[in-house]
Amino acid sequence: MKIAVVYNRESQAVINLFGTQNREKYGLETIKRIKDGLKKGGHEVKTFEGDKNLIQNLEDFMPSVISGERPGLVFNLSYGIQGRGRYMHVPGMLEMLGIPYVGSGPETHALALDKVVTKIILLQQGLPTPKFAVLDKPDSPLQEDLKYPLIVKPKDEAVSFGLRIVNNDEELREGIQVIYDTYNAPTLVEEYISGREVNVGLLGNGPTEALPPVELVFGKGPQIFTYEDKKNESGRTVEKVCPAPLTEEETARVKELAVKTFEALNCYDSARVDFRIDEEGNPYILEVNSMASLGKDGSFVFAAEKVGYDYPALMNKIIDVTCERYFGADFFDKESHQQNTAANKLFQRLTTNRGKLEADLKSWTNLSSRTEDAVGLSSLRKKLAERLTKLSMQPVESFTNGRSAWTWESKAGMKDGTLLVIPIDVPGARTGFPLPFRKEQEWIYGEGVASSRGGITITLAALQALKEEKQLSKAKVGIFFYADEGRGMRYSAGMLEKAAAEAKEVIVMQPGFVEGKIVDQRRGSKQFHLIVEGDPERIGKRAEPVDVLSWFLEKTGKLNELNSRQKKIAVAVQDLRSERYSVLTPHRVSATIAMTYIDEKVAEKTEEQLRSLFKASKPGMKTYIELLTERPPLLRKKDHPTLQSLERWAKEYQLPFGKESSLLATAAGVIPAEKPVICGFAPASKKLFTPNEALHRSELVQRSVLLALQLQGE
Known part of the structure; x- marks a missing residue:
């Protein structure tokens, strides 16, 4: 199968740059690991930036498929280039183009990227999430009854951008001011859940498999996973433990909640749900990562390894569940697609x-x-x-x-x-x-x-x-x-x-x-070389004879009389060349005349008429007609x-x-x-x-x- 790995990293190939610029990027090492893993699965893989050239690149790489042929697929890693809706750009383009792709649709990314909308949906579904409020500006009043400590973060950013714990009104306003100045966006304020942080990766569609929970152990410092932690810039190491040391009941509960959250937001193929579990063991859903990181240090990859998926196997498993979603459960079934007949093997190979x-x-x-x-x-x-x-x-x-x-x-x-x-x-x-x-x-x-x-x-x-x-x-x-x-x-x-x-x-x-x-039927053809020769004449001479070029043009005007749709015969001049001395009229004309036909007898009769038409009829004039090529019908x-x-x-x-x-x-x-x-x-x-x-x-x-x-x- 042809797989295009689409990501955003260096390219800013858009018509204009404006608005919120993307800060999320996959590393080149991860992109290469994904590409190599897919190649190990037998796929033909190329990588492309998710910019305005993507449509042309995909047209070139994966043209329309024939019936029964496995179509191309996009492995979407694209976080977008700019704008608040940047997660949706590549999936939206792919849906317009009719190209299957890995991951959730644009509507799901829109919901998951907006943390406030996500929390509203969770509450409507009866799923637990910390109490929250939204403050548009640094001086907006906090009207909800929220208890410190609180968490502040931009309402529609990812990878912990702007995330911090605040313990009083002064820190709250300072945190909101930073978010407002940096992201020009409203701030989500929610109650901090003291306890443990657990991530649950999800894989597949109907049924969705919940991977073993991963606990993040922060050690010293804030007990939250900051952007600096994720970029290895905090000076501390956040340990990942999988499976998380939870009771059987707690493990089953977070897995169940993760699957329900996945389904509530209409996610596809893979995602990650982040939880906080309080001192009494109650889980709270923090957010949904509709594009869970596939970096080698990420929780999703870490949990998958614990259930037997090495990196290439995980990448190809994601492809499998995507294809099953688009094309049915038997898409990769060998009995359906690789029957042991010689004809089927040839079809698949080509x-x-x-x-x-x-x-x-x-x-x-x-x-x-x-x-x-x-x-x-x-x-x-x-x-x-x-x-x-x-x-x-x-x-x-x-x-x-x-x-x-x-x-x-x-x-x-x-x-x-x-x-x-x-x-x-x-x-x-x-x-x-x-x-x-x-x-x-x-x-x-x-x-x-x-x-x-x-x-x-x-x-x-x-x-x-x-x-x-x-x-x-x-x-x-x-x-x-x-x-x-x-x-x-x-x-x-x-x-x-x-x-x-x-x-x-x-x-x-x-x-x-x-x-x-x-x-199953073609006309035959004949090609003739015609030469007309005569004496050179001065321009304007009134006496006969007519110059050879004028005589030839007069005769060619009568060629249409030889054409017949009913008899399927056609005659036409293909090439014409004349020769002359200085200011005199042409003394030699050479031409190529072509004939196409179905009936041999009609062609023979037409050839006789053609030779008769161009038979010399003026004093001092000579004509020669030679059959150059003849191709039967x-x-x-x-x-x-x-x-x-x-x-x-x-x-x-x-x-x-x-x-x-x-x-x-x-x-x-x-x-x-x-x-x-x-x-x-x-x-x-x-x-x-x-x-x-x-x-x-x-x-x-x-x-x-x-x-x-x-x-x-x-």
Whole structure:
């Protein structure tokens, strides 16, 4: 599980600083101990400051989960940056974002931080607490009948800030003045309970476990736990004794009161209730710590050790009770989540390694390999070969030309198995540096991230999962990767056709559509190179003939007449270039004209019309039309066993799945008609083949899971 440990320490990243500044901070040592403890429990852990950048950081670290995947969780240690409601800031943000988190909700923290409201709730519930009054200012009259000695403290501060014992009116006013000057807040005045101080830690939800009571033995000095004591600045050592030397009846009583207080304030997961026990053994509730300290010297950790929780075990127990609260009692039950089927093991392995998946995608995306970049393509091909070798895959020389097409297979071979087809070049005439890899909540951006890198990443992830589950050696899998997608597979198509003939089914790693839609039908395409040549003419010459550029533009205006939605045929000019001498009109025009189609016969007829349209018709003019690339269409099949198998796996594991047709031609059209073929199996894209190309983030893990399930063939 992904766990983000969120705390407040150094950062003051807010829009404006104002109001009450936070004085509570976790030490770096404690934060590290918590992180290490969670990692020991098998979790993927990162730490973040709880500031205005938290939302972006969490979006990057824990994107939306897929059905059946364990979601990310925040281990909340945040006391906030500023303001009287600072405890509530991070929990409120997390509730808005829909991210589960450890600990109580913002409403509980608001109640617990306000000691007066807490005491009112306790009294309403019939729970014992010392008599008290609230004085707004140093000169406010004390109207309640309270007996000295008294305790004064700010009404909404924690960790004993401003806490002191006063024995008369002069000390009372002095204590209130200090609190008023320091915190600009009302003062809570309550009767001092002479006796023993006991803390009770609480863990879990319904039922809540009360840990053994811890007694604080103060020795010399004030018999209260001051801020200086907690910071080890008082010059004395406060001893902790656990279990507290209480009678069985007293122990049971404080535990019962602690649980009732926990429930009265609607606390979650963990907390600590502080008591004073008077000379007659009567307990009084002082306050509730809705964020009990997890420092190694804290009472909560000390008591947990006495019942068998070492530090890592305690941290992971807190995670367990939090997950049980959010997701039910069987969330970590091995019978429910880790059944011994091969498919379930693959699912768990892939969904718990999303961070590695995205890191791998980043490494591929940041390696440039544009179609015309021979050096970049060579580097990427070598890296891919290294990865396949580590997966115990073997090259297949008979389906490799060493220039534009390479084929690998598993130990079981690819014959009668699944052939995966992956482009490794990034098409398009691009200039300048590639755009850097970056992530948002739903989309991942980068050059070629969808058109090439997504397919590479999910293929390697699925194969790695199969290997780790000891299933790859028996899986019949072939990998065909090619480097001329940007040239319409002019050189690799023949090799792919031969390799596909060996396989039982073919899956093409081109981007699909959102909502998990693969492509079961694609248009074919033809690309023509047109050259028009004529004599150069002076501008303004009245005599015929018309210059070649004007003639070409006149003809292109008639291209729309060849388009037909009904016949699913489209023709358009993609590139245009003219050549001229000095101030003369162009004497040469070259253009690229593209055609997409479904029906071969319609395409043949349209090609005849195209050639006829651009046939030279003026004296001194010549035209040349050459077919550059031709990619057959992928036609929808009625009986499609691969599609049926994928639909079954998607339904069983609640993965989004559907089918769609596409206007773009791909390698799928090269596959022999009798072979079942699926295209668009890579994650969905937007702005494909542009500098702003993006890949759908959730589908990265969804497609990896679905591919692994299909390849293991259980």
